[in-house]
Amino acid sequence: MRLIGGMGLVTLVGCAGTGEVTPLRLHVVPTGAEKTVKPAEPTKVAIGEFEDVRSVQTGLGVRTHLWGGVSYFDVPESKPAETVAHLLADYLTAKGWNVVKQGGIERADVVLTGKILELFVHAKSRVGSTAITTKTKLAIQAKNSSDDSIVRMTLNGAGSEQVFWFDPEDLEEVVNEVLADSFGKLVQDTTVVNRMLRLKTP
Amino acid sequence: MSLKIRRQCDMLILWLIVLTIVSGCGGRRITTAVEDQAFRPGPSPVPVDEVTKVVPPTRVEESEVRLAERSSAPEPPAIPAPPPAEPPAELSDVYFDFDQYAIRGDARSALKRNADLLKSQPNQKLVIEGHCDERGTSAYNLVLGERRAQAAKQYLQDLGLALSQVQITSYGKERPFCTEHSEACWQSNRRTHFRQP
Numbered sequence: 415m416r417l418i419g420g421m422g423l424v425t426l427v428g429c430a431g432t433g434e435v436t437p438l439r440l441h442v443v444p445t446g447a448e449k450t451v452k453p454a455e456p457t458k459v460a461i462g463e464f465e466d467v468r469s470v471q472t473g474l475g476v477r478t479h480l481w482g483g484v485s486y487f488d489v490p491e492s493k494p495a496e497t498v499a500h501l502l503a504d505y506l507t508a509k510g511w512n513v514v515k516q517g518g519i520e521r522a523d524v525v526l527t528g529k530i531l532e533l534f535v536h537a538k539s540r541v542g543s544t545a546i547t548t549k550t551k552l553a554i555q556a557k558n559s560s561d562d563s564i565v566r567m568t569l570n571g572a573g574s575e576q577v578f579w580f581d582p583e584d585l586e587e588v589v590n591e592v593l594a595d596s597f598g599k600l601v602q603d604t605t606v607v608n609r610m611l612r613l614k615t616p
Numbered sequence: 617m618s619l620k621i622r623r624q625c626d627m628l629i630l631w632l633i634v635l636t637i638v639s640g641c642g643g644r645r646i647t648t649a650v651e652d653q654a655f656r657p658g659p660s661p662v663p664v665d666e667v668t669k670v671v672p673p674t675r676v677e678e679s680e681v682r683l684a685e686r687s688s689a690p691e692p693p694a695i696p697a698p699p700p701a702e703p704p705a706e707l708s709d710v711y712f713d714f715d716q717y718a719i720r721g722d723a724r725s726a727l728k729r730n731a732d733l734l735k736s737q738p739n740q741k742l743v744i745e746g747h748c749d750e751r752g753t754s755a756y757n758l759v760l761g762e763r764r765a766q767a768a769k770q771y772l773q774d775l776g777l778a779l780s781q782v783q784i785t786s787y788g789k790e791r792p793f794c795t796e797h798s799e800a801c802w803q804s805n806r807r808t809h810f811r812q813p
Binding site: 444455551558559560561562563564567568569570571572573574575582587588591594596598599603612613 | 643644645646647648649650651652654655657753755758759786789806
């Protein structure tokens with residue numbers, strides 16, 4: 415009975431929210447070797463401004479605790495839009511794309527900008543498990559410098575996982591995978607023709 | 617409660633806890649759906665209601681300009697000179713209509729002469745520069761200039777010029793021949809120019 419009582423106590427310890435903010439370290443590029451999908455042409459891509467147009471722009475989400483109360487998740491310096499832009503640059507670089515600094519010496523062939531329509535995480539703790547859910551909605555626009563044409567894409571990402579012991583790293587991994595999946599869709603559904611980004615024809 | 621029943625209760629509770637832990641670990645599910653995709657082509661160049669046809673600068677004028685440029689250069693040495701930096705002055709520029717890259721009738725004869733000259737010098741490499749007038753965006757004109765150069769290259773190749781001899785480039789509206797804001801000036805800028813690499 416002592417063993418059972420001890421396990422129960424451990425399970426319940428820390429289950430009340432105190433309103434603290436947990437910073438999430440988002441990092442979409444996997445550490446392991448990943449197959450690169452370089453565009454066929456040496457296209458220079460710049461990441462322009464990403465705008466946060468979420469209806470609620472405070473933080474990234476909440477954790478509702480087993481015994482009541484909440485705590486919050488956020489990215490360092492509370493700039494999710496900048497974070498997403500950096501993550502996209504990291505992702506494309508890892509995929510072998512030539513990502514250049516916007517406004518730098520090199521003139522970009524394609525400038526990617528975007529709007530964050532949704533970016534929300536939720537961790538709901540219950541007896542014996544915590545359900546992690548995340549939802550993203552990104553509107554990404556690619557403007558081709560050579561002909562001023564524009565490719566637009568709206569990507570809805572979602573992820574979920576149930577864990578027994580909640581760890582913020584689990585949440586980070588889910589968000590990272592959802593964003594990487596969305597960025598991957600952007601890469602999959604587009605192609606480069608004469609240094610211009612185009613939608614792949616079905 | 618006997619010791620045996622108590623142990624059975626403990627085991628049952630332990631199994632319940634284990635079951636709870638196991639059920640609390642679900643697999644990760646990640647999905648992405650494309651809500652919409654759209655492509656919007658670039659803007660068309662500024663339309664012109666009336667285009668005045670003008671005669672492009674003649675070869676004589678071109679030659680005069682180039683001769684004037686050369687006159688400021690130092691005198692060539694007595695020993696045989698290296699190949700000139702410019703192709704022979706007889707290589708004519710080719711002119712285009714506004715917002716067009718189709719080879720005009722007057723350009724065909726000029727290109728034919730150019731092709732004949734270049735075929736007589738099979739080792740002569742050539743760069744075809746595409747140029748545009750000042751109207752329209754820089755990006756649009758870069759593409760238009762490239763298409764003009766490509767059209768001239770294709771025409772030369774159709775006349776039997778070797779593919780390896782010719783390269784193309786585009787300067788769009790960045791290197792105008794004439795800087796006035798008149799139709800005559802614009803016409804002289806809508807051209808392909810031929811030079812050595």
